[in-house]
Amino acid sequence: MRKLLFEMAYDGSRYHGYQVQQNALSVAQVVQDAVEAVFKKREDIVGCSRTDSGVHANQYFFHMETALKIPADAAVIALNDRLPGDVAILSCREIPPEIAANFHARYSVCWKEYIYKIWNSQVKNPFLQNRALQVKYPVDAELLNRCAKEFIGTHDFRGFCSAGAKPTDNYTRTIYETSVRREGDLIEFKVAGDGFLYNMVRIMVGTLLLAPLGKLREGDVTRILASRDRDQAGITAQAAGLYLNRVSYTPFGEETTGGFCEVF
């Protein structure tokens, strides 16, 4: 059996998230259907992450096993021909046999990066419908950037996990890097970490957006983290501005050391 690793990207607007669900269109469903058409039998695909309804991915990985000898490049073309225009296979590679047994698209992930896009203007933008959160009040990106730096480090993120989430015994996550940058009327919040709780990035954004309203000051993120109290944080920002941006199988900061799992 060959083990293949596929890289894809998708506009999540039409989908009820990545995961297959009953009675709702999912990204995994349309990919699974295309895989079945190309590989002539139903091969289970294993995704790198869940994503919520309406969330996008600039980079997403899934693996599958197959006995067929379709070349990797031909599989990319064949799958893209069968997939709708909002789901794209970017690349495919065969996982070397010596690491295939231990490699898992989800469990082997070292860190992930998300982007959250904010359209900061009073003017409605028809091209960012479903792709960014419109915020009409003036947002000081530099202030958000300073507040966001307080997320960096290893913390108990209970305060930034949706109340409706399945309880877990480990709320500790490590955030490696954050940044908030403005380009014209578009503001991008970027965050990289070893893992994220349910709705964690969206609650981070909902909290940071309190700062321009004077309801969050520097030091408050640190205080909310310590409180581990969901009620201290801001609202959960809408899904539409969120993009899974990067998924890495190499420890953070070690991307230049080479080897298969440096997938970029």
Place this chain on the structure above:
Amino acid sequence: MRKLLFEMAYDGSRYHGYQVQQNALSVAQVVQDAVEAVFKKREDIVGCSRTDSGVHANQYFFHMETALKIPADAAVIALNDRLPGDVAILSCREIPPEIAANFHARYSVCWKEYIYKIWNSQVKNPFLQNRALQVKYPVDAELLNRCAKEFIGTHDFRGFCSAGAKPTDNYTRTIYETSVRREGDLIEFKVAGDGFLYNMVRIMVGTLLLAPLGKLREGDVTRILASRDRDQAGITAQAAGLYLNRVSYTPFGEETTGGFCEVF
């Protein structure tokens, strides 16, 4: 009666063009419905241009007359609340009484500018579905830029008008400016002129894209223009990459002279 001039933008993906049609969703239809809800009676709106099915607009104007005294800014907010996310009212102003009688959103247009977006990559881009034409072979933007300059001037554009178009007795149009620029994998063709024949920009693009294939050389655009033969030009490029980008009520090059009709 007040005469109002509205500026809008739309993502045309879902629409069968601007013009109201039977049994097909149009941009004018949804705007007309929103206008009816806000102004409490059916006011005819007069658009600045037709656009084809799937074509977008970064700037589009329409005018209407009304007896209601709704302030211009309030009308923008009220209309946007009722419009779908892919159609946005950008601004509204009352046309000064001294020029209102002679002002017409369509007939007063001095020039228009279109953009055509080309995604020049072998990699499928799920975020540019319906928003750009994917061209997989390498395109030399500088070569296209030189060829496109041959469109500048006053010419008979019969060779760049769809065969299916309603015959007209005037195929002469003046092109003021063209440019082709690359930014990463995205190439933008920009063209400004006093008017455009049916499918003219799309046939220009279909023709320019012959250059990287060695089927169009410098001087050929001039030759095709002179031939006035549609068969000498390239195919009609798909609608999805086309954007009405700017509509001006001031003569080309005189935007800085001030006055109401300098709408930018």
